[in-house]
Amino acid sequence: MVSLDQELFHYILGLRGSMKKCRCQKEGGATLAVSTIILRNESFYCSSKESLTCESSSCINGDCQTSSTCEASSCFSETQELKMPELPTGLTLQKKGCPVGECTGLAFSATLGGQRTFRYDQQCCDGDKCNHTGMQPSQVPAKENGVWCLACYMEAGMPCIPTLLKCTGNETKCVSFIGTDAVSNNPLSVRVVGTGCATESACNLNMIVLESMHIHSFCSSRFSEPSTTTSAPDSTGLPPTSTSTVPVLISLLLLKVLF
Known part of the structure; x- marks a missing residue:
C-alpha cells in the first residue's frame, strides 16, 4: 500500500467513498501499474504490481x-x-x-x-518483455479424429455448396458462424457465413477478428460417418436431409446475432 502523490490526491478529492482507476507512484518515483484507489480514514491509497x-x-x-x-x-x-x-x-x-x-x-x-x-x-x-518470443508457425496438418461436420462457406454473391468434412486433430466440434462488418456495427451487414470443424474453444464466440470482422459462432451436433444405406444423395453428393440443414443453421445463427 502506497500513498498517492499530492497532485493526484487533489484530482480525486471529490471521489470520497468511491473507487477509480489511476496511475500512482511509490517513494523513489517508480511507476506502478493501473490500480484501484481506496478511501480509508480520509486518505487515498493504491495497491498494485509494478508495471x-x-x-x-x-x-x-x-x-x-x-x-x-x-x-x-x-x-x-x-x-x-x-x-x-x-x-x-x-x-x-x-x-x-x-x-x-x-x-x-x-x-x-x-x-x-x-x-x-x-x-x-x-x-x-507478466514479465518484462515476456512477449518477445516469436510466435509459433502453423502446425503440421493433424490426423483425422473420426468426427464429420457439414462444411460450407458463403460470401456475398457466392453460393454455398455443402459437403461432408472429415475433422482432424483437436477440431472435434461442428461450428457455424456469421461474420458481420465490425466498422458499421450493424448486425445485418453480413459479410460471410460458414460451417465446418472447430476446436471446442471456437464455440459461442462474439469477437472481432482480422481487424474488421465481427464474428458470432455456435456449435451443433456432429454428423455420423456416411453410410451406404442412407437416402440417395442429391446433386451435391449429400443426402437431402444434410443439404437442408445448411439454411436451418444459418437462420438459427442470424436469430442468435439479432436477439
Whole structure:
C-alpha cells in the first residue's frame, strides 16, 4: 500500500467513498501499474504490481512496423492465420503489445467449406518483455479424429455448396458462424457465413477478428460417418436431409446475432 502523490490526491478529492482507476507512484518515483484507489480514514491509497515493459509491434505476413515498447500490468502476443485458395501465401496477422483492460488468453482453430482454415492464438504473460518470443508457425496438418461436420462457406454473391468434412486433430466440434462488418456495427451487414470443424474453444464466440470482422459462432451436433444405406444423395453428393440443414443453421445463427 502506497500513498498517492499530492497532485493526484487533489484530482480525486471529490471521489470520497468511491473507487477509480489511476496511475500512482511509490517513494523513489517508480511507476506502478493501473490500480484501484481506496478511501480509508480520509486518505487515498493504491495497491498494485509494478508495471511491465512490453514489446509492441504489428506485422502482416512477416512485414512488421517499427517495434516499440509500452507499459502495462501484463503483455500479450497474438497470431491470426487465414488460409484460402484465393490467397496462395495465406494471410498472417501478428501483434504484440499492452492489452486494453485485462488480458485474456484464447486459442482456437476452424476448418470450413471451400478449403478455408482460420487459426487464432492470443497469449498473455507478466514479465518484462515476456512477449518477445516469436510466435509459433502453423502446425503440421493433424490426423483425422473420426468426427464429420457439414462444411460450407458463403460470401456475398457466392453460393454455398455443402459437403461432408472429415475433422482432424483437436477440431472435434461442428461450428457455424456469421461474420458481420465490425466498422458499421450493424448486425445485418453480413459479410460471410460458414460451417465446418472447430476446436471446442471456437464455440459461442462474439469477437472481432482480422481487424474488421465481427464474428458470432455456435456449435451443433456432429454428423455420423456416411453410410451406404442412407437416402440417395442429391446433386451435391449429400443426402437431402444434410443439404437442408445448411439454411436451418444459418437462420438459427442470424436469430442468435439479432436477439
